[in-house]
């Protein structure tokens with residue numbers, strides 16, 4: 001008899017023990033699964049950041065390349081309209097341009113009927129057909145066509161516009177899609193996929209090959225839409241139609257006539273699978289725990305009800321009596337009013353905590369708003385820098401933006417002029433001496449002190465806010481080349497200590513943009529130089545000659561003055577080439593060009609007209625002056641000694657036709673023609689002489 005209660009006690013405890021075990025097992029399972037997912041979760045997070053920053057850097061480089069291409073093609077589009085019909089070698093001009101822009105695989109000029117007139121290198125037949133198609137349909141701006149089906153390259157085109165504004169053909173550039181997608185200097189992981197989509201969502205180019213993007217070529221619209229929608233998102237895991245899970249991100253690429261979208265995807269199959277398995281296990285654990293806990297709760301409630309039924313019925317009755325009910329209600333209300341009316345009592349502390357939470361939330365929202373305003377301002381800077389064609393334009397855009405972010409600071413933009421030399425391009429705020437700035441610049445760059453941030457640490461009692469009183473020097477670096485430096489002095493950022501980094505980030509962001517813009521301006525200056533010069537002799541080219549004659553004619557008409565024109569041709573040049581070789585011929589042309597450059601007055605303009613013909617424009621010279629100077633030139637050339645490969649070559653003579661505006665024609669074209677006829681006359685009369693229109697029969 002005495003053992004029966006203990007047996008019943010054990011029997012009732014078994015289910016409770018089982019439930020406790022169930023809940024405990026659930027907790028352990030969830031914990032283990034959660035710990036097991038930590039590594040893949042961290043790995044995924046790391047890959048997410050890597051994919052996003054890789055996409056960012058590729059998109060930025062592509063935007064720069066397209067923007068530079070736009071300038072190059074526009075300049076080329078203006079250069080060759082007249083030259084295309086000239087005598088000199090158009091293919092050679094394009095090969096020289098190709099040497100200056102090794103990013104391209106080929107450059108070509110096409111006429112308005114789409115036919116390729118000349119190109120730096122021969123085209124593959126299939127590529128040429130698409131290039132012609134593109135040239136025919138090229139809009140009046142930079143456009144991009146896809147050719148990955150034939151030889152995996154991109155074609156860029158721009159219209160060739162005559163001075164009248166009429167489209168007379170196109171300039172084409174070919175760039176390898178692989179190089180466009182995989183810029184030099186960017187290391188790509190093996191499991192990466194990159195694609196460029198045009199504004200219609202069509203695949204323009206793909207890396208490592210088009211087959212990796214079958215879902216796009218097969219027009220899986222919902223997947224394409226999902227990818228494009230990632231543009232403002234972090235890298236996101238998506239299951240591609242090929243069944244593989246990848247982290248994808250999308251970035252906008254500007255610079256072409258329509259915005260392009262860069263998509264970067266990296267396989268994260270293993271991490272994603274482990275994460276899913278562990279998540280499922282953790283979920284299973286939570287279910288087990290819930291079951292155990294609910295069971296325990298049910299047992300507890302039923303035991304309570306049982307005890308209440310047996311022993312506490314009386315207590316329940318008392319509790320529910322009217323008297324007690326009124327007492328409890330009164331107590332409840334008095335407590336409630338005490339809480340509302342007297343927030344200063346003990347309960348009010350929680351109210352204060354909530355207020356401070358609210359304040360810090362408000363503050364962080366304000367910082368976020370400020371941050372997006374700043375990003376917007378940086379975007380504006382990037383946009384305005386895109387249209388800058390000179391260093392001065394870049395400097396004023398940079399100064400404006402820096403003053404916006406650091407209104408009470410002074411600053412300067414320095415441009416590198418030699419290995420350890422710099423010049424002050426622009427400065428603002430307090431007038432710092434140029435010499436001091438340059439000395440600091442040299443010191444900082446020589447000792448590699450950048451990014452040199454000198455911070456004057458906190459001085460006031462409360463320690464916050466701190467005051468940055470010294471200066472910030474940020475070198476302007478692009479393509480591993482230092483172009484100069486941005487200097488912000490008296491960086492009076494009365495901000496909290498933890499915002500220093502943020503303000504340095506802002507200054508760095510300005511410097512990065514300035515460096516890219518300065519490089520692009522430098523390239524454009526080089527292009528402008530190339531566009532007006534003849535490569536062999538360094539003299540002005542025929543296009544520049546024509547533009548100059550138009551301007552000089554207007555000036556002469558306004559002032560009632562003259563323009564002398566000499567047409568100069570090397571005698572028996574073909575024989576010279578045949579005797580000594582083409583290289584020696586080139587040396588002769590260079591030597592004559594150098595003599596012309598040194599001999600003519602500063603205001604005269606010596607140009608290479610084509611082949612062995614030169615034109616010299618003499619503003620203000622009448623026919624008499626022009627003939628006299630032509631004779632001087634002829635004599636000087638006759639005395640020239642020409643050296644080639646250390647060997648002295650036979651002397652050379654020239655024939656010159658002289659004419660003057662308006663004496664020999666009422667437009668520059670007719671005067672040029674008259675000078676040409678006079679030159680023919682000089683040749684006919686035996687060469688090595690000058691002739692003027694009066695001599696014409």
Ligand SMILES: Nc1nc2c(ncn2[C@@H]2O[C@H](COP(=O)(O)OP(=O)(O)OP(=O)(O)O)[C@@H](O)[C@H]2O)c(=O)[nH]1
Nearest residue numbers: 569570571572573574575577582585586611612683
């Ligand atoms: N080396 C070299 N030769 C060139 C260049 N451009 C044209 N030529 C050559 O210049 C020669 C010009 O020959 P022609 O027009 O017959 O004239 P020429 O032999 O000087 O005879 P005349 O002018 O009548 O005295 C051709 O053989 C061209 O190939 C160039 O840039 N470099």
